[in-house]
Amino acid sequence: MTEGVRRVPSRLNTDDSGFEAEFRALLGAKREQADDVDAAVRHIIARVREEGDAALIDLTRQFDGLDLTPEVLRVGQDEIDAAHAATPEETLAALTTAHDRISSHHARQMPKDDRYVDAIGVELGSRWTAVDSVGLYVPGGQASYPSSVLMNAVPAKVAGVERIAMTVPAMRGVLNPLVLTAAKICGVSEIYRLGGAQAVAAFAYGTETIAPVAKIVGPGNAFVAAAKRQVFGTVGIDMIAGPSEILVIADGRNDPDWIAADLLSQAEHDSAAQSILITDDAGFADAVEAAVERQLKTLSRGATAAASWRDHGAIILVGSLDEAPALSDRIAPEHLELAVDDPEALFARLRHAGAVFLGRHTPEVIGDYVGGSNHVLPTARSARFSSGLSVLDFVKRTSILKLGPDQLRELGPAAIELARVEGLDAHGRSVAIRLNL
Amino acid sequence: MTEGVRRVPSRLNTDDSGFEAEFRALLGAKREQADDVDAAVRHIIARVREEGDAALIDLTRQFDGLDLTPEVLRVGQDEIDAAHAATPEETLAALTTAHDRISSHHARQMPKDDRYVDAIGVELGSRWTAVDSVGLYVPGGQASYPSSVLMNAVPAKVAGVERIAMTVPAMRGVLNPLVLTAAKICGVSEIYRLGGAQAVAAFAYGTETIAPVAKIVGPGNAFVAAAKRQVFGTVGIDMIAGPSEILVIADGRNDPDWIAADLLSQAEHDSAAQSILITDDAGFADAVEAAVERQLKTLSRGATAAASWRDHGAIILVGSLDEAPALSDRIAPEHLELAVDDPEALFARLRHAGAVFLGRHTPEVIGDYVGGSNHVLPTARSARFSSGLSVLDFVKRTSILKLGPDQLRELGPAAIELARVEGLDAHGRSVAIRLNL
Known part of the structure; x- marks a missing residue:
């Protein structure tokens, strides 16, 4: 990246000495205005x-x-x-x-x-x-x-x-x-x-x-x-959702127009949305960038998409796609497309993503509508610690314990000891009193 | 409850005409001081x-x-x-x-x-x-x-x-x-x-x-x-935990001293803790209350426990334990002890509790220490919508989609139609362009 000239969208190269700083800046950039409401x-x-x-x-x-x-x-x-x-x-x-x-x-x-019943006869469970x-x-x-x-x-x-x-x-x-x-x-x-x-x-x-x-x-x-x-x-x-994001990891054997359309499908949501491409092919990166510019002109929400791409879009050039999983995990994208020949191999090497779209024929938009998976997904790097919406968000669990006199006799003393060292007398007594201790 | 005289702890009776108002007041009472920090x-x-x-x-x-x-x-x-x-x-x-x-x-x-692969060949999954x-x-x-x-x-x-x-x-x-x-x-x-x-x-x-x-x-x-x-x-x-709570549903065939100890094991945690007894036996209720008073005198944290019991404790007298599940669900207790002959029958009739302790020989304290289940549980009625701490709190899910050209041809048109009615051109294009549409 030439000093002082901000390329639109950001173009990063893992070979550049300044890469780490630029990548950190990309990760740390605030995309949302925090209105104080x-x-x-x-x-x-x-x-x-x-x-x-x-x-x-x-x-x-x-x-x-x-x-x-x-x-x-x-x-x-x-x-x-x-x-x-x-x-x-x-x-x-x-x-x-x-x-x-x-x-x-x-x-x-x-x-x-x-x-289930454990080895000493204690019943445990989750309902x-x-x-x-x-x-x-x-x-x-x-x-x-x-x-x-x-x-x-x-x-x-x-x-x-x-x-x-x-x-x-x-x-x-x-x-x-x-x-x-x-x-x-x-x-x-x-x-x-x-x-x-x-x-x-x-x-x-x-x-x-x-x-x-x-x-x-x-x-x-x-x-x-x-x-x-x-x-x-x-x-x-549920989660507090931020602006939408996509990360596309693509080799040079993709149609640049396909990938450009995928990047724009997030960008058109919101001027604060973010679309990032990681590729190992500089020529392909240029072709995608050109395709984005062409397609932008034809979108009804072109102004929104253009603002998103200009302000938050990024193309990251890597020496090899081997570098991609580690970068992807630091981004922890909401949506991750793996447009490569062996997407499974890449997927096995990364951990943090809300949803992954494997192969060249799985545009993220399928997941927005008809794939069957949920499109409510963790944004703003929260895929590091949270998941998309699921049935689990609408159920809750009651944990179950059931002891008989024998099990209480077996486990009771340990509970009494821990209550004692924690200084909780009534805790200890509620066990001891049942054991005539 | 006699007008103007607040009994300590609160004594409610589902037969009283004022019960619903008193019960609502119990549910709505703020136990935590919201320090503005x-x-x-x-x-x-x-x-x-x-x-x-x-x-x-x-x-x-x-x-x-x-x-x-x-x-x-x-x-x-x-x-x-x-x-x-x-x-x-x-x-x-x-x-x-x-x-x-x-x-x-x-x-x-x-x-x-x-x-898994569905009927039309789409691969879906969760990792x-x-x-x-x-x-x-x-x-x-x-x-x-x-x-x-x-x-x-x-x-x-x-x-x-x-x-x-x-x-x-x-x-x-x-x-x-x-x-x-x-x-x-x-x-x-x-x-x-x-x-x-x-x-x-x-x-x-x-x-x-x-x-x-x-x-x-x-x-x-x-x-x-x-x-x-x-x-x-x-x-x-994780969750923001409030003061601890226990609800004990007990018939008259329990040892009042056992139940008193259980109620006090929560009360000794914090003066804002809450212990509630639901029973169908007025004599038993009196006996538990007397036992609590006796035991309070011997606790090293007796002052804390006494304040909790005085300010937040309650005994709810019901005509029949049949009434208990509905009341319990409205309380949605963190800890629920079912000290009755057939705790499973009662448990089957209620839905909202962080953890349940079945039978007369399962004091809640076993769950605090050595039962095996987690003691980090939803408080302040949040068991209506949340669960105790579990392995699920330390993992996250990536959803997976993988289509080939055939599946994209089959599902694509529906996605394009939904993108069209939602006014999202680039969404539609990212599918259409792959289908030469």
């Missing part, structure tokens, strides 16, 4: 807790330009049915394909109860049960995606959650009918036309019209994210 | 990020009354070995029993990879890998428990975490040698004498001496809890 959100939540529906109605008028009454907070079944009925056949078929594939994949994730009720937040406007409804509602359904409520803001009254259609396909019929921190507060604490839920999931803007953080503890929440 | 913690974290070891040394002098140098931030192996060597045989045996039982139980929790590095916070002073080291370190070890670092504050230089011994038994040798928000910040961001970790676990005071919340996202964290 905490105080505003705290105020909104307090109002909803105090005033209930009245606060929801007032805040929805103020933020969404929509006049509601308690009677129409909830979307009517007729409105849901009408949206479904008006959905073109081809779209309905695509949504149904996606729904069915997501369902059957997620069914395999259901954890199994475990109950999994579904969360009773879940609130699903669906963003409004441009990011009101039916696929997001499927990805959040299906795992909850598969887990056996009895009540799945949904909320989606209706800016000036407009709801995306495909969001309602997707909800109907998932069997979700409790839908509110509410958004922002007020919707999160309603799910967490309940109002006259809305019963509280046990867990809130789904993406949202800075207000929604801050509200989820604030109500965490009162209810469960 | 956020600003102080934010300042501490910023200092550690900027000044590294120097900040750790300065803050440790200030808060822990201990003068450190970078060379002695870390506890020496000789110090760990000496603590282990000085541990009495009986204590060592008890710790080892606990360690081995926790290990073998947690080994069963390791999730299995899943890889689990361990988190690379974990920081374990161990409180100092009275709450510096060796059992807590075991309960946090063993699941990490079982999961295959390569680097487990530990930190424990050494107030005026004093470390609990049993904490070091427990660490040695777990194979943990990277131990720092640091506490508070500064220790959490060091784990999250690293300093000259301490490499950052991917996830931070373990209990702590309000500063530690606030610091964990603030660094969440940069690193993973």
